[in-house]
Amino acid sequence: MELYPLKFQPKFHYRIWGGEKLKTVLNKEYTEENIGESWEISTVPNSETVLIGGELKGKTINELISSFGADFLGEVVYQRFGTEFPLLIKFIDAKTPLSIQVHPGDELAKKRHNSFGKNEMWYVLEAEENAELIVGLNKQLDKRSYVDLISKGAIEEAMNKINVNAGDTFYIPAGRVHAIGGGVLIAEIQQTSDVTYRIFDFNRVDKKTGAKRELHADLSVDAIDFNLVDNYKTQYDLGQTQNKLVHSNYFRTNILNINGEATISMSKKESFKILIGVEGNSEIIYKKENYFIKKGETILLPAGLNEPIVLSSTGCKLLEVFI
Known part of the structure; x- marks a missing residue:
């Protein structure tokens, strides 16, 4: 069998803070309430996404890696990560x-949880009026002053709050405190990890359990990067078809601004690519087959594919993600 553009069945996750926009805005299909997350491409145990089309239908990413190796991942990714898929x-x-x-970095996560660390980025799809994100600190702290604020229940006063709009992008390296505010819909690219240290949860009760959620203030102390940053928002433009967004040691993301036709450059020696629809509609043409990408849909392009074509007659924006 040959590889082709791959679309997976998302895994939906209940969250105490979840709403209905994954259904009403992104057209996801589920029946539960308070679904906060749609895991589009995942190899996290018990949340592995399954391929939904073509001859390989029903396969998980781990099964595809086992069958196709570097032809799926790319030779550089395969050499670096072996059979572990690096992104969620x-x-x-x-x-x-x-x-x-806050999330731990690779070293601490490996030591405590036998996991990758969790470096991530956010691309804002929609934001209600006056919606905010918390990204980083607004004043200098150290471990002692941080613990003092935690003990007083006053950690919120040290958080850097930013009003956001659609298209805003933020890189959240491991160690940077953060929170997504109410009324924000985002696409998130991250390392394959489900390790989160909750610092403060607004004293709320989960209606499913009738209890407050567990906090991890003690674990978070050694994970936090207390350094301040002048500007947390990623600056970018849309002047070209392919525009640099976030490039890190853990993943690279460009934003594709397509109106007409574009070729996706592939290299078996390097990395697979993931395309995430964030505005408008498009389609991939590969070996005379059509694969559609609407806003809120995700497609994985194995590294061995021969330069698929993307078409959008009305204009679209796609996030292009690779290692």
Whole structure:
């Protein structure tokens, strides 16, 4: 069998803060309430996404890696990660704010959880009026002053709050405190990890359990990067078809601004690519087959494909993600 553009069945996750926009805006199909996350491409145990079309239908990413190796991942990715898929792709709908939280880096996550760390980025799809994100700190803290604020229940006063609009982009390296505010719909690209340290959860109760969610303030102390940053928002333009967005050691993301036809450059020696629809509609043409990408849909292009063509007669924006 040969590889082709791959679309997976999302895994939907209940969240205390979840709303309905994954359904009403992104046209996801589910029946549960308070679905906050749609995991589009995942190899996290018990949340593995399954291929939904073509001859390989029903396969998981791990099964595809086992069968196709570097032809699926790219030779450089295969040499670096072996059979571990390095990325997790999500859409997140925050009807109410997420907890204030932080993620450990690779070294600490490996030591404590035998996991990758969690470096991630956010691309804002929609934001209600006056919607906010928390990204980083607004004043200098150290471990001692941080613990003091936690003990007083006053950690919110040290959080850097930013009003956001559609198209805003933020890189959230491991160690940076953060939270998605209510009324924000985002696409999230991250390392394959489900390790989160909750610092503060606004004293709310989960209606499913009748209890407050567990906090991890003690674990978070050694994970936080207390350095301040002048500007947390990623600056970019849309002047070309392919425009640099976030490039890190963990993933690279460009934004494709397509009106007409564009070729997706592929290299078996390097990396697979993931395309995420964030505005408008498009289609991939590969070996005379058509694969559609609407806003809120995600397609994985194995590294061995021969330069698929993307068409959009009305204009679209896609996030292009690779290692």
